[in-house]
Amino acid sequence: MATVVDWRVSVGLVGSVFKYLSIPLVLPLAVALLYGDDPWPFLATIAVALALGSALERLRGDRELGHREAFLLVSLTWLAVPVLGTMPYLIARVGTVAHPVNALFESMSGFTTTGATLLGDISVEKHGHAMLLWRQLTQWLGGMGILVLMVAILPELSVGGARLISEESPGVSVDKLRPKIQETARILWLIYIGFTVAATVVYYGLHHLGLADNMGLYNAVAHALTTLPTGGFSPEARSIEAFSPAVQWAVIAFMIVAGTNFALFWYALIGRPEKLFRNSEFRSYLGTMVAVSALVAGLLFSGLGLATAPEAVGPIPGHLETAVRQGVFQVVAIVTTTGYASMDFNTWDSTAQVVLLFAMFLGGSAGSAAGSIKIIRWYAVERSILRELFTTVHPEAVRPxxxxxxxxxxxxxxxxxxxxxxxxxxxxxxxxxxxxxxxxxxxxxxxxxxxxxxxxxxxxxxxxxxxxxxxxxxxxxxxxxxxxxxxxxxxxxxxxxxxxxxxxxxxxxxx
The missing domain is CATH 1.10.287 (Helix Hairpins)
Known part of the structure; x- marks a missing residue:
């Protein structure tokens, strides 16, 4: 049978993505010049992105993006972009990411907002401010979706944009906020940018209030770039443990925001906040985190959740604020798949760790940057089970x-x-x-x-x-x-x- 997928359309549009990826690379380039880091890894990557992108774009011609081509474009983009993202690591040839497989692992983890790392030494002294900022930026670009951004920018994707957003965005479905899908994509990215700016201001504001000595402007920007995409990369080797309790509570708030369906914030902005609080998924999302957090905080407060001596992990047993903060932080970080850490939960016992393992399967809301299975799917399964139990007793009933x-x-x-x-x-x-x-x-x-x-x-x-x-x-x-x-x-x-x-x-x- 004849092939019905025109791969040239998909590959050509990957070229367009490469060209636009050269724009955010200007930020770490500027930081390299500011801090005296080597700018060549970013200059070379920009040049390759522009050249390769222009060459691939020619394959497309005047061909339109169809239903099947959309699947291929989404899969290729999320494979090709992390490959391109390895270039700064490989050109710099510093640390463990000088190896091609390690560089690809770190880049894929960044763009997919996974937050798994294999950097042996996470420090600006070794890798430089610019390289660690690029690492942070990969997560921010991947959080809301690379192709959602392309739909917002490129008019030629307006026809197949709904399919692209549907296949790329995590969750069961994506709310169409405006009649034109391009306008919806722009709204989602503007909300995403707005919350990123807000997180930067709050983090840096805590520094100015004397509540976070080491949360300078660089760290504030770097952590805002990985909080909203639920990424979890940090330029600090000890993650959020390196910061004060005030910072940790602020990060908790923004992680909760990042795991919420961004479309609900749009309704709140246009004067319909009831859409947020009446949303079944949002209520389940908050309720689940409250319940699991209470369980973990209780285990830590009683000391039952710790596998090592209290002096090895700090004053947690018997200290209510510390136990609650550590329990809430880790549960929110895991449920939203952000992956930050406010302490080493390897020091917890198997009971508390199993609870966290369970939380890893939950995920945030559909239409958010969170990963895993998603609360809406578990909600749908729960309602489906309840329906089956009801119809078992009442076989003639029709209950959607x-x-x-x-x-x-x-x-x-x-x-x-x-x-x-x-x-x-x-x-x-x-x-x-x-x-x-x-x-x-x-x-x-x-x-x-x-x-x-x-x-x-x-x-x-x-x-x-x-x-x-x-x-x-x-x-x-x-x-x-x-x-x-x-x-x-x-x-x-x-x-x-x-x-x-x-x-x-x-x-x-x-x-």
Missing amino acids: VRTASGVIDEQTLRGVITFILVFIGIFAISTVLLLIEGATNPEIGGLSTLEAMSATIATLGNVGPGFGIVGPMDSYLDFSTPAKLYMIGLMWIGRLEVLSVLVVFTPNYWR
């Missing part, structure tokens, strides 16, 4: 699954269940593979089941840190090259919600 936004149709429910089954299946297979990796890799010396499970969901769900050797204060550096490549693949398909990538590998897609 409803949310505050309306009825969830049966096709969407099937899609939700299919996604969760595929996600759990990949998780199970990948956990076994990582257990084999741990048993055969002398650098690791064996992985516990909890460590393997956490490494899998941390990459597939774009969460970032796990337990043990991949804990919040450690890295993925000791894994073998094949294991790193496999986890790069997990981050890639996880960011695009698995099915959008897998469909490209089916024979029927090409015929």
Whole structure:
């Protein structure tokens, strides 16, 4: 049968993405000049992005983007952009990311907002202000969606823009805020930018108030760039543990914002705040975090959640504010898949860690920057189970699954269940593979089941840190090259919600 996918359209539009990617590269270039860092990694990457982008654009010609080409464009973009993003690391040739696979791992983790790292030494003294800012910026670009940005900029994507946003944006569906999809994309990015600026002002403001000595302008910008995309990269080796309690509470607030459907903020801005508070998913999102946070905070306050002596982890047992702050911070960071850490939760006992592992499967809201399965899917499953229980007793009843936004149709429910089954299946297979990796890799010396499970969901769900050797204060550096490549693949398909990538590998897609 004849091939029905015109790959030249998709590849040509990837070229357009490359050209526009040269614009944000100006920011780390400017920082390099300001701090006296080497500017050539960024100058060379800008030149390659422009040249390669212009060459690829010629493949497209006047061809239109169709339904199948949209799938290919989304998959190719999220593979090609991280590859291009490795160039500054490889040209600088500093530290562990001088190795091509390590550079690709770090770049993929950045653009997919995973936050898993294998930098052996996270410090501006070694990598420079500009390189670490590029690392932060990759997460900010990936948070709201690269193709959502392209739809907002490029008029030629207005026709297929709804399909692109649907396949790229995490969640079941995307609210169309305006009649034109291009206007919707612009609104989402403006809200995203607005909250990023607000986070920068708040973080830096705490510094001026004397509540955060080391939260200078550079750190304020760097952390705002990775809070709103739920990324988790930090130029500080100890993540948010390096900052004061005031900063940690501020980060909690912005992580909650980042895990919320950004469309709901638009309704609040135009005078319809009831859309936010009546939203079933939003209420479930907040309720889940409150319940899990209370459980973890209770374990820490009582001392039952700690595996080491209190003096090794600081004054937590019996100290209410500290226990609540640490419990809330880590639960919010995990549920929203931000991946920041306010302490090393490797010092927690297995009970508290299992609770965090459970939280890794929850995810934030649809239409947010969060990863993993998403609260809306779990809500739909819960309502579907309740319906089945009801119709078992009342077989003649017709009871649709409803949310505050309306009825969830049966096709969407099937899609939700299919996604969760595929996600759990990949998780199970990948956990076994990582257990084999741990048993055969002398650098690791064996992985516990909890460590393997956490490494899998941390990459597939774009969460970032796990337990043990991949804990919040450690890295993925000791894994073998094949294991790193496999986890790069997990981050890639996880960011695009698995099915959008897998469909490209089916024979029927090409015929």
